[in-house]
Amino acid sequence: MSRYWSDIVSQLTPYVPGEQPKIDGLIKLNTNECPYGPSEKVLAAINGHNTEALRLYSDPQALALKEAIADYHGLSVAQVFVGNGSDEVLAHAFMGLLKHDAPLLFPDISYSFYPVYAQLYGIQTRPVALAEDFSLRVDDLLAVGKNGGIIFPNPNAPTGIALPLTEVERLLQANPDSVVVVDEAYVDFGADTAATLINRYPQLLVVRTLSKSRALAGLRVGYALGHPDLIEALTRVKDSFNSYPLDRLAIAGGVAAMQDLEWFESTRQRIITTRERLVAALEARGAQVLPSAANFVFAQFPGRDGAALAAGLREQRVLVRHFRRPERIAPFLRITIGTEAQTDALLAALDVVLAAAPAA
Ligand SMILES: *Cc1c(COP(=O)(O)O)cnc(C)c1O
Numbered sequence: 501m502s503r504y505w506s507d508i509v510s511q512l513t514p515y516v517p518g519e520q521p522k523i524d525g526l527i528k529l530n531t532n533e534c535p536y537g538p539s540e541k542v543l544a545a546i547n548g549h550n551t552e553a554l555r556l557y558s559d560p561q562a563l564a565l566k567e568a569i570a571d572y573h574g575l576s577v578a579q580v581f582v583g584n585g586s587d588e589v590l591a592h593a594f595m596g597l598l599k600h601d602a603p604l605l606f607p608d609i610s611y612s613f614y615p616v617y618a619q620l621y622g623i624q625t626r627p628v629a630l631a632e633d634f635s636l637r638v639d640d641l642l643a644v645g646k647n648g649g650i651i652f653p654n655p656n657a658p659t660g661i662a663l664p665l666t667e668v669e670r671l672l673q674a675n676p677d678s679v680v681v682v683d684e685a686y687v688d689f690g691a692d693t694a695a696t697l698i699n700r701y702p703q704l705l706v707v708r709t710l711s712k713s714r715a716l717a718g719l720r721v722g723y724a725l726g727h728p729d730l731i732e733a734l735t736r737v738k739d740s741f742n743s744y745p746l747d748r749l750a751i752a753g754g755v756a757a758m759q760d761l762e763w764f765e766s767t768r769q770r771i772i773t774t775r776e777r778l779v780a781a782l783e784a785r786g787a788q789v790l791p792s793a794a795n796f797v798f799a800q801f802p803g804r805d806g807a808a809l810a811a812g813l814r815e816q817r818v819l820v821r822h823f824r825r826p827e828r829i830a831p832f833l834r835i836t837i838g839t840e841a842q843t844d845a846l847l848a849a850l851d852v853v854l855a856a857a858p859a860a
Contacts, residue, residue: 508620511619512616512619512620513616513619514616515612515613515616517531518530518531518819518821519531519819521819525817526817526818526819527817527818527819527838527842527845527846527849528819528836528838529796529818529819529820529835529836529837529838529842529846530819530820530821530834530836531717531821531836532657532685532686532712532794532795532796532834532836533711533712533715533717533836534712534713534714534715534717534767534771534795535771535836535837535838535839535842536715536767536770536839537715538714538715538716538719538753538757538763539714539715539756539757539760539763539764540763541756541757541759541760541763542714542716542719542753542756542757542760544756545752545753545755545756546749546752546753549748549749549752553748554748556748557743557744558744558746558747558748558750558751559751560739560743560744562582562746562751562754563577564751564755565582565721565723565746565751565754565755565758566580566581566582566723568754568755568758568759569582569723569725569758571758572758572759573695573698573725575695575698575699575725576728578728578731579698579725579726579727579728579731580723580724580725580731581723581724581725581726581731581734581735581738582721582722582723582745582746582754583722583723583724583734583738583745583746584720584721584722584742584745584746584750585709585711585720585721585722586683586685586707586708586709586711586722586723586724587613587722588720588722588745589707589722589723589724589734590613590614590617590651590681590683590707590722591617591620592734592737592738592741593651593679593681593705593707593724593734594614594617594618594620594621594623595621595737596733596734596736596737597649597679597681597705597730597733597734598623598648598649598651598679598681599621599622599623599648600648600649600678601648602624602646602647602648602678603624603625603626603644603647603648604618604623604624604625604626604647604648604649604650604651605625605626605627605628605641605644605647605649605650605651606625606627606628606650606651606652607627607628607629607630607636607652607656608627608628608629608630608826609630609634609656609658609659609826609828609829610627610652610653610656610657611653611657611683611685612823614651623648624648626644626647628640628641628644630656630659634656634659634661634790634798635661635663636652636656636661636663638663638667638670638671638674641671641675642671642674642675647675647678648678649678649679649680649681650671650675650678650679650680650681651680651681651682651683652681652682652683653682653683653684653685653686654668654682654683654684654687654691654694655686655687655689655690655691655792655793655794657685657686657794657796658796658798658821658823658829658832658834659790659798660686660790660791660792660793660794660796660797660798661790661791661792661793662690662691662692662793663691664692665692665693665694665696665697668682668694668697669694669697669701672697672701672703672704675703676703677703678703679703679704679705679730680701680703680704680705681705681706681707682694682704682705682706682707683707684706684707684708685707685708685709685711685712686712686713686793686794686795686796687708687713688712688713688764688768689712689713689768689771689772689775689792689793689794689795690772690792690793690794691793693706694706695708695725698725698726698727701727702727702729702730703727703730704726704727705724705725705726705730706724706725706726707722707723707724708722708723708724708725709721709722709723710722710754710757710758712795713764713767713768713795714757714758714764715767716753716754716757719749719750719753719754720746720750721746721750721753721754721757771795771837774837774838774839774840774843775792775795775797775837777840777843778797778835778837778843778846778847779792779797781843781847782797782799782850785801785847785850785851785854786801786802786859787799787800787801788800788801788802795836795837796834796835796836796837797834797835797837798829798832798833798834798835799832799833799835800831800832800833801831801854801859802831802859803859804831804854804857804859805831806822806829806830806831806832806833807822807824807830808857809822809833809853810822810833812852812853812856812857813833813846813849813850813853815853816848816849816852816853817849818845818846818849820833820834820835820836820846821833821834821835821836822834
C-alpha cells in the first residue's frame with residue numbers, strides 16, 4: 501500500500517496464477533500447459549523469422565494471423581479478433597461488451613479471472629450456482645432474468661465438465677439481448693465448439709487460446725470469434741490500450757500453429773488417451789473424478805483434505821492445483837494431463853501420499 505496508489509489499485513484483488521517453479525525437476529501438473537512441445541512448424545516459423553525486422557513494429561491488425569484463424573474456422577477476417585493471450589481478449593470483452601446496467605452472470609465455480617476483470621472495470625456481477633453434480637444449468641442462468649452479459653468456460657474450469665452445444669444454443673435463443681461469451685480454452689479436448697453458431701447469433705463471442713491445445717502458453721496468443729460488430733468493440737478497446745499486442749514472433753508462430761493440423765490432431769488425441777488412463781487409475785485408488793472434456797481432471801478422495809493432498813504431492817515433487825474457495829471444491833485437486841511418464845510419476849507419488857496418511 502502506498503499513498504501514491506489510485507483508489508482503483510488499492511481496492512483490487514488480483515488473480516493469482518498457478519506456481520511457475522524456479523526449481524528444476526518438479527513435475528508440473530498445475531497450470532494446464534501442454535506437456536509436449538509445440539509443432540516443429542511453429543518453431544521453424546519463429547527461428548526462420550527475419551530478426552532484422554524486429555526493429556519495425558508488428559502489424560497492428562495481425563492480419564496474417566487473423567486470416568489463418570478465419571481459414572481454420574471457415575469464417576471471415578471481420579469475425580476474428582486477436583490478442584496477447586486470451587486473458588487479454590477476455591479483459592477487452594469485459595470492458596467493451598459486458599459492462600452494462602444489469603449484472604454479468606457467470607458460474608459460481610468457474611475461471612477465477614472473471615471476478616477480477618469485473619472488479620477492475622467496475623462491473624456488477626451475479627454468480628450462478630452450479631448444480632449438485634457441478635454441471636452448469638442453462639435454466640438457472642435464464643432464471644436470473646435481465647443480465648448485462650453471460651460468460652462461462654466450455655468445458656468449465658476447474659471442473660472440466662462440458663456443456664452440450666444444444667444447451668449453448670438454447671441459451672443463445674433465450675438470451676438475445678446481451679452478449680454471451682463462451683470461453684473455449686479447453687474445447688479441443690472433448691467439447692463441441694460454439695464457433696459453428698457465430699453466423700446465426702450476433703450476440704455470441706467465442707474466445708480461444710493457443711496456450712493449451714497448441715502448446716504455446718509462452719507465446720501469448722488468444723483470439724475471439726463473433727459478429728463483426730462485437731469484433732469492432734474489441735478492436736476499439738485494443739486501439740485505446742495497446743496498438744501492437746502481438747509481436748512479430750507471436751504472429752509468425754501463431755499462423756504456423758493454426759495451419760499444422762497434423763500436429764494438433766495427434767497431440768490432442770495423445771492427451772485425451774492419457775486422460776482416460778489417468779481417470780481410471782484415480783478411480784481405482786478411490787477418487788471421485790468429475791467427467792472431464794479438458795486437459796485436466798478435477799478429482800477428490802472422499803474423507804481426505806484437498807490442501808493436505810496437494811502439499812503431500814508437492815513433497816513428492818509433483819505440483820497440482822488446489823482451490824480453497826468456494827468451500828464445495830476445497831476437497832478437490834485439479835490435475836493437468838501430463839506425458840505418460842509424468843502420469844506414472846504422479847500415480848506413484850499419490851500412492852506414497854495416500855499410504856502415509858490413511859483416510860479419516
Ligand atoms: C488458460 C485459460 C485462459 C487463458 O489463456 P491465455 O490465452 O494463456 O491467456 C482463459 N480462460 C480459461 C478458462 C483458461 O483456463
